Amino acid sequence: MLTDLLAQLTGESWYHEQITHIAKVPAAKTEPARVALPPILQNYLDGKGITLYKHQCKVIEVVRAGKDVIITTPTASGKTLAFNLPIFEGLLADPQGCALYLYPLKALANDQRGKLLELERETGLDLLPSVYDGDTPAGKRGRIKQVSRLILTNPHALHYYLPWHHQWSRFFSNLRYIVIDEAHRYRGVFGTNVALLLRRLERILNHYGSSPQVILSSASVANPVDYARALTGREVVSIDKGTSARGERQVLFWDALLDPSHSITTQAAKLLAFLTSAGVQTLCFTGSRMMAELIARTAHGMGARKVLPYRAGYLPRERREIESGLRERQIEGVVSTSALEAGIDIGSLDAVILVGFPGSLLSAWQQAGRAGRGSDPSLIVYIPYENPLDRYFLHHPVEFLGEERERIVIQPDNPRLAAWHLTCAAAELPLRPEEVSPKEGSLLDELAANAVLTKTPRGMIYRGRKRAHEILSMDSIAGEGIKLTCEGKLLETMDPLRARRDAYPGAVLLHRGETYVVEDLKLEEGVARLRQEKVDYYTKSMRTSVVKILTVQESHSCPSIAIERGRAQVTESFVGYKTIHFDRTISVDALDLPAHTYETDALWITFPRDISGIPPEKLLGGLHGAEHALIAMAPLLVLCERDDIDGVSTPLHEETGLPTILIFDEIEGGAGLAEVLFTSLHRLAAEALKLVSDCPCENGCPSCIYSPRCGNYNRPLDKEGAIRALCLLVEETVRD
C-alpha cells in the first residue's frame, strides 16, 4: 500500500523531486515471554488479552529482586505496564506499602492516574491512587496524606511538601517504590534541581526509616546508567532492548528547498492533506505553537477537513477530545508541538511528519515512534529547516537512522544550585556534618558566614527569614523574575537573563498568539513595559561575550594543538538587535544594557600560530566558522538546547597567547555540557567537519557555518579555513 502511495505522491503536480532519499527500517519480530504473576494480575492481563514481551518480563524480575532500574525501551513498548505490574504485586504483598510516582508535568500525572485507577479497579486492590499537587482541593489533602498508598506528583510540588514531612510520616515510613517517569526531561538546570531534590527526599526517607527502590523510565539515551546515577545517586540496572512487534518503516527525507516557490509550511500542509485524504492517519510535529496552528489551517484550506492543531495551553477537555478522536480514528490528522511526543495515550498512527529536526534524535524517535500500529508498515517524513543540524541529517540519513543517541547530563556540583538545596535541606531537618561531602562542607561554611545557616549541637539549621524553598525556583537559576506588563496588566514573568536576551527595548514578543513590542526594560525595578501591536516582523538580539579562563581542570595535549577544560568567567553584553522581515534583515539597532558576568564550565582549544593551509588573513574566519560548526553539532552528543552553549574565537587570546576557540555552558554555574564535549571532542569535530565539507555551498551558508545567534553578524567567516581547522582537530584528537 505504501508503494502505491509513493507512486501516487511522486505523480502529483506539486511534487518537485523533493524526496532525496528513502530508507527502509526492517520490521522487528515480537518476542513474547511469560513470567509467573499473582492470579489477580494474571487475570487482569488475560482479561485484556495482553501477552507480555521478553523485556517486560525482565523488568518484572529485576524489580522483584529489589534492584533499582532504568527502562529505556522504545516508544509504545509497554514500559508503564512493565513497572506497574511488579509494583502492584509488591503492594499486594505489603498491605501498608506505598509508591510515589513523579511526572515532569501535571497533565502527565493526571493521564497516568487514569491508568492506575483502572488497574486498581480490575485487581481489587485498595490503594486510592491520587494526584497530589497544587491543584488538589484542600478538602481532599488530609485524606490523601493519611490513606492513599499511591501518590502521583511533580518535582515542583514535592519541593514544597518536603518541609512538611511530619504530615507525610505514614506515607514516607512505608514508601517502597519511587517511579521517575519521562526521566529524560530532567536535564539542564531543571534536571540538576531534580537530582538535588531527590537527594533531599532520600535524606528525609532515611529519617523515617525507609529506603525505597527507584524505577526510572526514559526515552533512549546514550548513557542510561551514568545518567541514572547522577540523577538518583544509585547504581541501576539498565533495560534498553525492546522486544515488541514493529512493522516495516519507510523514512522519506524531504528537501523543501528544492521547491523554492513554496514555503516549508505549505509543503508540509500539502503532504498532510495528501496523506490524510488517502486514508493515512497522520501526526505532524512542529517546533512552535504558531507553526502548528498555521500548518493545520493551511491543510484545512486544501481540503483536509479532519485535521486539527494540538498544543499545550488548550483546555484539558479540548485536549482529551483530540486524544480520543485520534485513538478512535475520528480525526485523520493532527499538527502538534512536542506536547504529544510521549506520555499521552493517543494510540498509534500510520504516518508521522517531522517539520524541522526536533533538537535531538531522542525527541525525533519519540515522535517518529508514534507511527506504526502493531506490525503494520508505517511512514515517516523528515522535512528539515535551513540550519546546520537539520541539514546535516538530510545529508546523512545513516546518522539519522542509527542507534546512536545523545548523552543526557546534569550538574549537581553547580555551586549555586547545590548551595540552595543545602539551605533547603537544613530547613527540613538539621544538617549534620557527616551528611555532607567535603565540597558541600565548604559551601556550608559560606552559608554560615552569610548568616543563612547557623551551627547548633544538632547540626546546621536554617535561620533566614524568607522561606528557604522560595529563594530560587526549580526551573531557573536567575531567581526573581522580570514582570512583563502591558497597560498595567501583568502578562508573564521572565528570568532576568532571558529578559536581557528577549525583552530588550524594541523586541517583538509573542504572548498567546498576539504580538507585543517592548517599550522599555528596567532591570533594577524588575519591570518591562510592552504595548500590543500587530507587526509582521520579528527581532533577534546580538551578543558579544568576553571569556576569562579561571582554572584548568583537565587537559589533553596533541602534537600541535592543546585542549583543556575548566572554569571560566563570562561577561556577556547585548550590543544590538536585528529586525527581520520574511527572513531578511531590514534594520540593525544598537542596545544599551548593562553587561552580565557569571562563572561557568568551559573548554578551549588552542592552535599553533600558523595552521598550515590557512593564510593569516583567513585565520579568524576559519576559527570562527569552526566554532559555529562545533556548537551546531553539540546537540548530537549531549541533550541541550541551542541556547545552552555558546563560544568565542580569537586569533590571539589574552590568557593562552595563541589562536583559540572557547566553548562554554551558557548557564550560570555550568551544566556539565562542556565536560561531555571535551571528552567526545574527536567525534564532535568529525561531525562538524562532515557538516561543513559535505555542504554544497561555496563560501559558507546558513546550513553549515552561519549561526543565527552570532553577535558579530557572522563576520568574518571562512569555509575553507574552517575545514582546515576542523581537519587538524580531527587528526590530532584520534586516540587509541
Add this chain to the structure above:
Amino acid sequence: MRLLFGIGARFDQQLREDGYSSIPSLLTHPRFGDTAAQLLAEWKDPLDPAQVNTTLSCWLPASHPLFLQLLGLVPREKMLFFDLETMGLFGVPIILAAIGRPGASEIRITQYLACSLDEEIALLERVTEALSHASLILSYNGKSFDWTTLRERCAYYGLPFDYAPIHIDLLHHARRAYRDRLSNAQLQTVEEGILEIERTEDLPSEAVPKYYEAYLKSGNSGPLVPIVNHNQQDVATLALLLSHLLMLTAHAH
C-alpha cells in the same frame, strides 16, 4: 440537644415546643431516644472534657460559645495560655515562648527565651514539658500558627510530639463576638476596641525578627526587651480577653 445526630435548629425549636429541654429528657423520645442514650453512655459522670470536646467539634464551628463552657470542666491547674515568637513565618526558628498559668485572681506567666538559635531545642523541650501537663490550652490564632509551628519545629528536631489537649483558639471566638464592633480581629484591634488596653512603645509583631537579629549580631540584650514585653503582653491580653468573652456568654444566658 443540638449535640445529637439529626437535630438541627428546626428540630431543636420543635422539640422545645413539645416540652423537651435536655438530652436526658429525650431518652423517651421515639426517634432520638437511642442516640440520646448513646451519648449519655459516652459522656460518663463526671464528664470527660476531651470527649465532650470531640462531640462538640463534630457539630459546632470552633467559634461556638459552648466551647468556652469546657473551661468549667477542666481544673484550673490543667489550663495553659500560650504564645510564640519566631524568626519569620513558617520553617524558621522559634525564639521565645510564653506560658500563662491561671490562678484564682491572677495569671502567672513563664517565658522561655532562646538566648541563641541553638537554644531552640531546649525551649521546645521546656514548652512541650509544660504542655504535657495541660489538658486545655488557649491561644490567639494558635490553631493555624503557634500550634502548627510548635509541631513542625519538634518534627524538625525529631522530638516526640503526641500531645492532643483541647485547644481553644480565642481568635475564632473574638471574631464571632465582636463582628459588629471591630473592623478586623487582630489582637491589637481587640485590645484597643474592646479591652481598652493601650500598649505604649509596643513592638509590632513583624518587627520581632529584625530586633532579634540585631541582638544576635551585637550581643547587646537591649533589643530583646521589647520582644519579651510584647510576648508577655500577648498572653496577659489572652487572659483578659477570655474574661470578657465569658462575661458576654454569661450575659447572654
